[in-house]
Amino acid sequence: DIAHAIELKGLQSHAAEQPQLANINQSELLKDLYAIDQKNRLYSGIDTYLQILKAMRYPAPIAYLISVPGLYHCAKVIYRNIADNRNRQPCNETCTPATTAVNNNLISTYLNKIAPTSKQAATRIAKILVLVAFLQVNVTIVHGLLHRIPNNLEQTPLGQLLFPVSGAITLFSHTLLGITPHALYLHDHFQGFNHILAFTYVDENQQEHWIPFVNKQGRMLAPYWGRVHSMWANIGFTARVVPWRMNKAIKRLSAYWCTQEGLGLENCRLFVKMKKIESPTDWVKDLRAHNLAGSWQNIGFVSWKDNQITIILPDIESL
Structure with missing residues (x-):
């Protein structure tokens, strides 16, 4: 205040000296900042700040700008929100410095720092719950509904924008909160699941070898019953291909197994085999034995040449 136009006084110790404040009780006084000008006019809240800026002269343009209708009302709402949520400690000149007990609980200390009042704590908890709800709704709508409806939404411009964004959000929510991005083994999980794929390769002696991922019976081998099985059976090769x-998924698996089997990615060819199975919703006698005994047919191949992959497969749903 280079103009020395402002005199700051504590409300608790000087309010009684001002007739303009006589009818305002102490609890109300603590809610706002008050100002009295040379004409004994009383101002409160955001108006106090505007009068201070005008009295200091050089920041007066800011005060006139904020006074513009619209900006003024926004500033008033913002000030009211801040004022109602700040922590107040009533005191006067007779107060002695308060001693606070040392809180060794780091969590409590942090929570008290970010949310010192009950209202602030409730607001922050509500925001966290809204975020969690949004993350769950993203997974429910995209993976629980849109992925399960037979349409070509993913190939549309909207789908090409929506699904990658949803996938990034899902990765975050799955990592942070464990929100699973697929409806695992619900009643319709196996509905329409009537094909099994396996991979083989032929060595220099024209001997066919099965990649130890899915065996001749069509069963996935250990140790691929965990995340790899989930990636393959719930994302890569599902009932609706x-x-x-x-x-x-084939690119990932073939790159791994071509390297694992010593074939390399410079010149590796894997044959893709398919076996038809049945997955009825009702009990069928000897269904497992029937599915295990089914025959395989070659339907295509995966070729790696100079670290570039080529996948030749028909429309599996039509087979």
Whole structure:
């Protein structure tokens, strides 16, 4: 205040000296900042700040700008929100410095720092719950509904924008909160699941070898019963085959097994075999034995040449 136009006084110790404040009780006085000008006019809240800026002269343009209708009302709402949520400690000149007990609980200390009042704590908890609800709704709508409806939404411009964004959000929510991005083993999980894929390769002696991922019976081998099985059976090769997802999963698996079997990615060819199975919703006698005994047919191949992959497969849903 280079103009020395402002005199600051504590409300608790000087309010009684001002007739303009006589009818305001102490609890109300603590809620706002008050100002009295040379004409004994009383101002409170955001108006006090505007009068201070004008009295200091050089920041007066800011005060006139904030006074513009619209900006003024926004500033008033913002000030009211801040004022109602700040922590107040009533005191006067007779107060002695308060001693606070040392809180060794780091969590409590942090929570008290970010939310010193009950209202602030409730607001922050509500925001966290809204965030969690949003993350769950994202997974429920996209993976629980849109992925399960037979349509080509993923190939549309909207789908090409929506699904990658949803996938990034899902990765975050799955990592942070464990929100699972697929409806695992619900009543319709196996509905329409009537194909099994396996991979083989032929060595220099024209001997066919099965990649130890899915065996001749069509059973997935250990140790691929965990995340790899989930990636393959719940995302890559599902009851409703999505070609780009299946190709992405095949690319990962073939790159691993071509390297693991010593074939390399410079010149590796894997044959893709398919076996038809049945997955009825009602009990069928000897269904497991029937599915295990089914025959395989070659339907395509996966070729790696100079670290570049080529996948040749028909429309599996039509087979």
